[in-house]
Amino acid sequence: MGDKKKGALDSLIDFIFSDDTPVSPEDEGDLDIFKDAIQQADARLAKSRLERARAGAFSSNMSSNVSSIDKERAKRRYDRAKGGDATAGLTLAARFGDGSMDGDLEAILEDLAELEDEDNDNEEN
Secondary structure, eight states, X not given: OOHHHHHHHHHHHHHHHOSSOOOOGGGHHHHHHHHHHHHHHHHHHHHHHHXXXXXXXXXXXXXXXXXXXXXXXXXXXXXXXXXXXXXXXXXXXXXXXXXXXXXXXXXXXXXXXXXXXXXXXHHHO
């Protein structure tokens, strides 16, 4: 930010915090600078949030450290829940699309195995 903008914003801040200074047409330029600065900050913040969300989505798509044994155990539990076994301890959410979850089965099993590992870690602590 240039010195001129900084000086204008400093004056605007002084104006905002002072109770005895009347608003005049001369203040319109300072208010416009302030509005522009807020809009630019909002845009940078939104861009930053989008980049963080994209990074999070990317990292969640990366393969995890779930072993094939964990996936097999998760598959058995998933099959029990899909078959209606209430003792499996799972609730399968409805999905939109072709009515099948088989296309996402690998991701579901990895998620389930990770959740089981987290549950086991929590029980130990």
